[in-house]
Each structure stands twice: as structure tokens, then as C-alpha cells.
Amino acid sequence: MTVQTGTRRAVSGLFLLNGLMVGSWAPKLPALMQRLDISEAVAGLIVLVLGLGSITIMPVFGALTARRGSAHAVRLAAWAMMPTLLLISLAPSLWTVIAAVFLFGGTIGGMDVAMNANAVAVERARRRAIMSSCHGFWSLGGLVGAGLGGMGITWLGEVGHALAVTLVVAAGLAVVLPRVLRDAPAARDGAQVPLRLPRTPLPYVIGLMALCSMIPEGAILDWAAVYLQREMGASLAVAGWGFAACAGTMAVMRFLGDALRHRLGAVSTLRLSALIAIMGLGAAGLASSPATAILGFGLAGIGIANMVPIAFSAAGNVPGLASGVGLSVVTTMGYSGILLAPGSIGWLAERMSFSSIYLGLAALLLVPLLMSPLARTADFTPLGDEGAPAT
Structure with a gap:
């Protein structure tokens, strides 16, 4: 212990x-x-x-x-x-x-x-x-x-x-x-893990789920303050609270997320998280005042917080696939969402309101909500059901 x-x-x-x-x-x-x-x-x-x-x-x-x-x-x-x-x-x-x-x-x-x-x-x-x-x-x-x-x-x-x-x-x-867990490599009996992308579609589908979960986070990080200033008339001091509210609730929920996931299971936790994030982004998009929008961003942070960690756990436990290979696919696809979001949303913002964009991002989270059954690989069975895990 x-x-x-x-x-x-x-x-x-x-x-x-x-x-x-x-x-x-x-x-x-x-x-x-x-x-x-x-x-x-x-x-x-x-x-x-x-x-x-x-x-x-x-x-x-x-x-x-x-x-x-x-x-x-x-x-x-x-x-x-x-x-x-x-x-x-x-x-x-x-x-x-x-x-x-x-x-x-x-x-x-x-x-x-x-x-x-x-x-x-x-x-x-x-x-x-x-x-x-x-x-x-x-x-x-x-x-x-x-x-x-x-x-x-x-x-x-x-x-x-x-x-x-x-x-x-x-x-x-x-x-x-020196205290890091020394896990066994996936290569057994001298066999080499090939340097190629996995052929099974599951890690790519989980990666899509992570991508759709991380794009809203990037959108709040880069554009919440602009939205609050341009469309809500908030001052610069108030506008900064958009991302701050999201980041603060995300941090708190991530420390609470493991207990929640252990109690409810990964699939139910992901579904609940996606629903809360959808409600939060919807509230921010429909808000009529800066305070309401900030509360919406805070609610979105509660939901977004545990979606990516669950996706990463699921990717690291794809049956028949080394955890590092599955994770490399999902992390690359997921983090590309934060890279793609700023430029893409900036381009969209020249053609439509931020209010519409955040409502669209709420709809985007229907993808991980519908894909939530894939998170079942992130759960653990009691010791003895499947034998001791290979670590």
C-alpha cells in the first residue's frame, strides 16, 4: 500500500x-x-x-x-x-x-x-x-x-x-x-512494437471524443473575454472572469472527479459531465448579461473537467493495444482541438456572433455524449475477475 x-x-x-x-x-x-x-x-x-x-x-x-x-x-x-x-x-x-x-x-x-x-x-x-x-x-x-x-x-x-x-x-x-511506477513494456519475449499507427478504429473514435471535448475548453480560454467585451459590453476587468470561472471549476472538479467516477462509473460520469457542459455553454450562449455568461462558463468548466481524463483512461485500456500507442493517438487528436480552436473560431467570429458559436459548441458536445459507452474501458473490475493487471 x-x-x-x-x-x-x-x-x-x-x-x-x-x-x-x-x-x-x-x-x-x-x-x-x-x-x-x-x-x-x-x-x-x-x-x-x-x-x-x-x-x-x-x-x-x-x-x-x-x-x-x-x-x-x-x-x-x-x-x-x-x-x-x-x-x-x-x-x-x-x-x-x-x-x-x-x-x-x-x-x-x-x-x-x-x-x-x-x-x-x-x-x-x-x-x-x-x-x-x-x-x-x-x-x-x-x-x-x-x-x-x-x-x-x-x-x-x-x-x-x-x-x-x-x-x-x-x-x-x-x-x-525514482518513485515512478516501473511498468512493463508492451513488447513481450523480445518482440518489438511496430512504429505505426494502430489499425483498430477504437482509439481514433475515442480521440474524436477527446477532440470534441477539448475544443470548447480552447474556445473559452481564447475567446470568452472577447465575447464578454464585444457582445456583453463588459469591462476588461470583468471579461477576464469568463475563463477564470471555467478554469476554477475545472480544477476543483478534477480533484473530485476520481471519487465521482469510482462511484458512478466512467460511462455515467462522462454522460453527466457532457450534459452539464452542454447546459453551461448553452447558458453562456443565451446569456443576456456578463454575470449570466460567466456563470455559464463556470458551469461548463464543471462538465468539461473530467471528460478528457476519462477519455485518456479509456484510451490507455483499449483491449489488445499498448497504452502508450492508444494514448499517443488520443492525446494528439485531443490537443489538436486546442490548437485548431483559436484560429477556426476567430474565422467564424467574423461571420457570426460569439453567442451562436458557443451554442454550436454546446451542440458539438453531443458527440462525446453519444459516444459515452466507449468510456467503459476506463472502468476496473474487481481483482480476481480478470486476474491481476499487467503493469
């Missing part, structure tokens, strides 16, 4: 440190724009490169997880990730910054696949859900990184802030990595 508790704390620590790195990136972009004297368009290209790095490297670490186990893959990704924020700060030109950002995005994404696979392994060993709380620790790390990042850059400078984050992450990794 002590070992299992230690492995759960270790994988939670990995999510916290990964979130801290991502959150620390948020206030760095304005500093980069000032140092390199670049426009918003070029800064947007840098952000795109970060996403491309993640999407490119995620499948590589999915295959590595299948061949060598998630513990090996997460160590490689985590130590490779650790200095990347400092490399970005020290890069002297636009092209070296772009290269460093690609490496940052790739190692962040690779670690994301591996640590989610390790969380699945811990779930199997404990026979209990932990994925939602792991994502809660990621949200907490992101909040700390973004919240302290601006002050850190102001007080310490761009390089000083990056160095401080690097030292904190290095110390954290030194503590948690």
Missing part, C-alpha cells in the same frame, strides 16, 4: 511539474516579443511551432512507451524538457528561438503521453481511478507557473526567471522520478 501511494504521488508530481513548465511559458511570450522586436503575427507563428512540436513528438513517445514502458519514456522526456525554457530565454535570434520552442513543445508533449500512460498503469495497479486528480495537479501547476511567471520575469529578468523554474523542476524531478 505504501508503494502504491508513493507511485500515485510520483505521477501526480509529474503532472504538477509539466503544468508548471507550461504555465511558466505563458508570460514568456510578451518578453520574447519585446526582446526580438517581433509582431503579433510572428508571435502567433511561434505558438504554432510549439503545437507542431507536441503533435510531431507525441507518437514517438507513444511507441517508446510501448517498447520500453512509461517509466523509461517519462524519464527521457522529463529530463529533456527540464532545460528547454532556459534554452528559449538564451536563444539569440528568432530562428534559434523557434528551434528551442519546437523542442519545448515536443518534450512537453512527449512527457504528456508518457505520464498519462504511467497514470493508467498506476490506476491498473491500484484498481482505482486517479486520472482526474492527476489532471487537477496539472491545472494547479499551470496556475502557479502563470501566476508567478509575470512577477518572476519582472523581478529576475527573462533569463533569471527561466533559471529559477529550471532549478525548481530539476529538484522536483530528482524527487519524483
